[in-house]
Amino acid sequence: MAELNPRLAVYPGTFDPLTMGHVxxxxxxxxxxxxxxxxxxxxTSKNTLFSIDERLELARKAFASEPRIIVEAxxxxxxxxxxxxxxxxxxRGLRAVSDFEYEFQMALMNRKLNRDIQTVFLITxxxxxxxxxxxxxxxxxxxGDIRGMVPGCVVRRLFEKFGISPTWK
Numbered sequence: 001m002a003e004l005n006p007r008l009a010v011y012p013g014t015f016d017p018l019t020m021g022h023v024x025x026x027x028x029x030x031x032x033x034x035x036x037x038x039x040x041x042x043x044t045s046k047n048t049l050f051s052i053d054e055r056l057e058l059a060r061k062a063f064a065s066e067p068r069i070i071v072e073a074x075x076x077x078x079x080x081x082x083x084x085x086x087x088x089x090x091x092r093g094l095r096a097v098s099d100f101e102y103e104f105q106m107a108l109m110n111r112k113l114n115r116d117i118q119t120v121f122l123i124t125x126x127x128x129x130x131x132x133x134x135x136x137x138x139x140x141x142x143x144g145d146i147r148g149m150v151p152g153c154v155v156r157r158l159f160e161k162f163g164i165s166p167t168w169k
Contacts (some may be wrong), residue, residue: 002114006088007034012078014041015055017154018062019136021128025093026069028122035068037085042075049137049161062151079113090117095124095132141169154164 011026015038029036038059042052050058051056052073063069082090090110092103107119133147140146140158145168147155159166 001093003086004083004088005086008037008085008087009033009035009089009091009120010037010039010078010082010085010087011091012039012041014046014048014073014133015059016046016050016057016133017136017150017158018058019128019131019133019150019154020148021093021095021124023062023151024125024128027066029091030066032070032120032122033089033091035070036091037070037072037087038063039074039078039081040153041078042073048065050157054157058151058154059155063154064072066117077113077134079110079117082117083114088116088118090119092119092121093124094121095129140166158164 009029009032011029013022015022026036026038040052040055040059042140048055050118056071056073059071063071078090090107095101103121110117110119115138136146136150137158141162143164143166145166146158
């Protein structure tokens, strides 16, 4: 088994699109860990708006000024990816009690598969608790003002994807 680094965490997700809630969580994760891998899921049952390459590009732009955030794609079982990268922890965010049940089940399964890798939960900052990638896409699809809820590079790309002009110019 590979040596696991307890100061390296993996923050996994689809990130379709990246929101300020995600940005806030990973930056707070850097208060606990020396480095965090922002791991964008390639194989997902979700029907994503952005391709894996687009999601990676947007994340790299958003985190360009933070060298301790490593942006990568991953495929297959998360626990295998985390182990192969030598990370000691999986970083996950919780917005509401409804998130906890799913996240708890996933953490237990990952623990069953590899007892040496820990799952660390951070509560989402209060000001981002209402945000989800799905809500952001719905608002953008209808021309709503999403500025400040997603990184600037994401705002433009969402409206380009939907082929519309924002209603809030």
